[in-house]
Amino acid sequence: MRVTRGLLACVAVASVLATAACTDDSPDDPTPPTPSPSSTAPPDKLVFGVVGPRDVQRAFRATVDAWNLDPDSTDVTIESWPTQAAMRADIEGGAAVPDIFMSSRSDLSWLLENGYTQPVDELLDERGVEFGDTYSRDALQALSTDDHLQCMPYGVTPKVIYYNKRLVNFDRMRNRGLDAPDEEATSWSFDQFTAAAEFASRPARGSKGVHIAPTIDGLSPFILSGGGTVFDEADPPTSLAFSSDSSKDALERTLELLRNPQVTLDESQLDQAAALRWFLRGKLGMIAGDRSLTPILRQKNNLDFDVMPMPKLDGAATVGDVTALCMSAQTASPAIAADFIVHEVSSDWVGLVASTGYLQPANVEVALADDFLQPGRRPEHATFFNSSVRSMVEPPLIDTMPELEETVAPSLEQMVYGVGVLDLDAITTQIDDESKPVLDPESAADAPSPSESPSE
Incomplete structure (x- = not known):
């Protein structure tokens, strides 16, 4: 006899509440997952690798508990990591790849190059998963290569602007004749x-108006919104494109604000505390972030905050990532693993994880439901997370983004924090040149050094 869905839901919710009530705040110690058996017999168990803070891990444990209540199901055990980087480090260190595991699109190139995954589209289609009706086309395309869906979309992370409502008060701005969005503005x-x-910058109170990280990720929404391009090519890129005319134009308009020390946090202030800490203290008007920032801000009871989409220079644009459930290429039973993925992406269980506040679901049905929007809780305009998905641009599938960010970081910081007259042509050309050895090392190795004269 199969356990009813309603009973499973009740048990799952009870499990989350009971676990959340525990007083032990120490993170779970991950144990290396057990390799799947090589035989074709049904496995004794499957391993589900999850990533996220404790509340998210507890919610996933509840969904797994619900699955395991069914006596006809193969047992699933959880291995957990606090971050995607931690899981990747363990796998690169020799730990077995879990049968089903969370991953971000940013790691998809690494997964494919190492043969860690297998496509899921045919297996999930056989099980009646409604891709077109429930998931945005962009999310599906973001996880597709070689005409196959490599992993199943689970979450999305469009960047928005969080603002302190006491420092950024649109009503007061309008009353003073300042240009501010009205109550119906989207x-x-x-x-x-x-x-x-500028309104939020109050020297007498020691507050600043905004912080935008001087990184590729931080500046990309403004470049894209202003009609520029971040990379020279989509697949694969060989260079950043900050020095293109359209990108320079967008940067020039953006940097007029970001280089103003009267309204932005300077390097000395950031040395004292990170931008998030300034925001939590009520000393910073605006900061960029995705949905995962919401539960952190909610912990400050006296912090009244809301969200707006990224601002438009010309068109709507933001950046973000897609998180997914992937299937190991070595799982002993792809069929059972696919059954479990179907269980995990059902609206009930995605809603349970979304209710923790960290996850913005890729499942459109859940994204429009109260589990995610959470009416009556901050931020009031959670619908802007959903509308921002339509203008979200994912970076190219490259496995060197951390190295690229590190390589160009000094030049980007100089561009944003440098004093004096900015030579935008020179600094953007420098940034693009620095990116080439990372993005296209073969061509960079063949290029003559600056001291060499080109051969006649």
Whole structure:
């Protein structure tokens, strides 16, 4: 006899509440997952690798408990990691790849190059998963290569602007004749964003208006919104494209605000505390972030915050990632693993994980439901997370983004924090040149050094 779905849901919710009530705040110690058996017989168990903070891990444990209540199901055990980087490090260190595991699109190239996964589209299609009706086409395309869906979309992370409502008060701005979005606005201009940053900067109270990280990820929404391009090619890129005319134009408009020390956190302030800490203290008007920032901000009871989409220079644009459930190429039973993925991506269980506040679901049905929108809780305008998905641009599938960010970091910081007159042509050309050995090492190795004269 199969256990009813309603009973499973009750047990799952009870499990989350009971676990959350525990007083032990220490993170779970991950144990290396057990390799799948090589025989074709049904496995004794499957391993599910999950990533995230404790509340997210507890919710996933509840979904697994619900699955395991069914006596006809193969038992699933959980291995957990606090971050994607931690899971990847363990796998690179020799730990077995879990049968089903969470991953981000940013690691998809690494997964494919190492043969860690197998496509899931045919297995899930056989099980009636409604891709077209429940998931955005962009999320599906982001996880597709070689005409196959490599992993199943689970979450999305469009970047938005979080703002402190006491420092950025649109009603007061409008009453003073300042340019501010009205109550019905679903977007705002860069000029309105600038006005909000200036309004929130109050030297007497020691507050600043805005912080945007001087990184590729931090500046990309503004470059894209202004009609520029971040990379020279989509697949695969050989260089950053900060020095292109369209990108320079977008950067020039953006840097007029970001280089203003009267409204932005300077390096000395960031040495004292990270931008998030300034925001939590109520001393920073605006900061960029995705949905995972929400539960952290909610911990400050006296912090009244809301969200707006990324501001428009010309068109709507933001950046983000897609998280997914992937299937190991070595799992002993792809069929059972696919059954489990279907269980995990059902609206009930995605809703349970979304209710922790960290996850923005790729499942459109759940994204529009109260489990995610959480009416009555901050932020009031959670719908802007959903609308931002439509303008989200994912970076190319490259496995060197951390190295690329590290390589160009000094030049980007110089561009944003440098004093004096900015030579934008020179600094953007320098940034693009620095990116080439990372993105296209073969061509960079063949290029003559600056001291060499080209041969006649």
